[in-house]
Amino acid sequence: MSSSDGRDGENPVCCSSIGFDSGVFAGDRVAIEPGRSCGICARCREGRYNLCPDMKFAASLLQGPNDGTLREWVTYPAGLCHKIPESMTYEEGAMMEPLAVAVHSVRRTQLSAGNKVIVMGAGPIGLLVAAVSRAQGATSITLLDINRSRLDFARSYLAPFPLRTILLTPKPRTSTEDNLDFSQHTVAELGLDEVDVVFECTGAETCVQMSILLARRGGCVMMIGMGAKTQVLPVDVIGTREVDIKGNFRYANAHPSAIALVETGMVSTKELISHRFQLSESIQALELLASGAEGVIKVAIGDF
Ligand SMILES: [Zn+2]
Known part of the structure; x- marks a missing residue:
């Protein structure tokens, strides 16, 4: 969906837990931050939300277990969704996390x-x-x-x-x-x-x-x-x-810069994906990663 096909005047999805408009619209392509912080503690309020003691990070056992994203659909706070440019593939979008x-x-x-x-x-x-x-x-x-x-x-x-x-x-x-x-x-x-x-x-x-x-x-x-x-x-x-x-623990407020580095050609990430698997092949993908086999750098899972 673009501004020329009726987006103007539409309200962006609101990130109610943090209290600001996310700027994300239905239909946007996004990269997500897989960690949900509480949004109200001292560390969250000073912007260092990666240090939130109540952080719930996808697929992590800390403060969990927390569901991961190896599934077809996931509901996610809009404030943790970052729009990716048209020039960026979903595969590159997945690389915004590392x-x-x-x-x-x-x-x-x-x-x-x-x-x-x-x-x-x-x-x-x-x-x-x-x-x-x-x-x-x-x-x-x-x-x-x-x-x-x-x-x-x-x-x-x-x-x-x-x-x-x-x-x-x-x-x-x-x-x-x-x-x-x-x-x-x-x-x-x-x-x-x-x-x-x-x-x-x-x-x-x-x-x-x-x-x-x-x-x-x-x-x-x-x-x-x-x-x-x-x-x-x-x-x-x-x-x-x-x-x-x-x-250093994960990241805070770093996704926009990561996306900009790739969009402007300053950093490239696609070369780092050495292997690709469909969602139904997730177990094989994880086994390959765990094997530490020669030539394995990043393993992508998804129907890219
Ligand atoms: Zn917090």
Whole structure:
């Protein structure tokens, strides 16, 4: 439906829980935010609704179980629906959720044009963080991973940007060296310059340690990966270099920027979808994802 076929004068769907007009009309193509916050707590009111203690996130067991979206129809608050442009496919629309994570995390680092960036981990979030960093004007991006094929893909994904990739060697299981000693030795061997912002997208203790060691004085480490709850960190480095360690949980107010990045060609997401399944094949899709098979990046489910 468009304004030329009678939309003018129509009322947009109202987002009653938050109290503003959503600007969404029946028939619009949208990408949804799959988390429903309460809308009234202090965190919601200050705009950080991703931190709402009553958040109900689709398919999450937290404050749940909460129904997911693997079904033909879903009722959703209009305020969590974001119109996507005609140039965007539904498949790309589905990718606005992980892209929003990248937008939110990059935003929280206050990364600016000319910054040097390191990304630990070349999974979907690491790739998107690198892409958003490039869009924000980062002039040097180095991506580290233990998987060569992921690094190969990353270079082609961000081409012609001169992405630097480094294949990391995991710590041998037979090693009796402390993780922190191993991380310090690895950083020394790599000989990398310290950078303005490090995005840690693995959660692995050695990668978290290396992230801190690779941040410049006054730099920032953005913790995105979810790893072991207890980890040894070089707190002397954090303190004496004033390295800002920041957490990241999903996103808030990031979907409009994510959509704009794709609409304007600043970031592309469609290359990240490595496999596609129909809704009726959802179990196979989840099994493939869980297998961690080579070449699996993002798995799309739907009748696109
Ligand atoms: Zn709330």
